[in-house]
Amino acid sequence: AQSVAQPEDQVNVAEGNPLTVKCTYSVSGNPYLFWYVQYPNRGLQFLLKYITGDNLVKGSYGFEAEFNKSQTSFHLKKPSALVSDSALYFCAVRDEGGLTGGGNKLTFGTGTQLKVEL
């Protein structure tokens, strides 16, 4: 079974400071990892993904994420936070084996509320 943990319900950061939103995962095979952002009363927007290759993945709006296989983590980062980054962030994982059995079935974390203040 695959699972995702987002250990922080909320992260507060000052505008201009770097931000990190944490995610750890558990899968039986190689992981496919994703980050999504959700603004109030909206659907989820795809930010970035790790499938294979370089451990540092760059995505939309200046976000990046670092895949660490030994720590089973995929933390979301941004060098300089903006007030407009304030939103709910979801990490998701899919087992490589999910291709044959369950399409692209993703398992989502419970979300981390990011609040960026002036």
Place this chain on the structure above:
Amino acid sequence: DGGITQSPKYLFRKEGQNVTLSCEQNLNHDAMYWYRQDPGQGLRLIYYSQIVNDFQKGDIAEGYSVSREKKESFPLTVTSAQKNPTAFYLCASSMIGTGRAEQYFGPGTRLTVT
């Protein structure tokens, strides 16, 4: 949200009534999904479909039904058997394949049952 539409945005129903939520996509994606979102619980998968006329139960399928008669459409019916139907419902779609695993989401439908 582009390419996936959900209607209506807000829906109110009385307890005991069935209600159908619409989801349409023009992305030519093979797979479609329905999720339920409750505060503090993230997203939970209700049903998914990889091909027309075929669908599978997700983690919380009880009290829900779906159909996939067209590639573009994947409506969800919330039946009176669903004990706690009030929630935010999200539809998503994706290609099927190694490098195209990301799902794209619609804007959601907020269902309130009283």
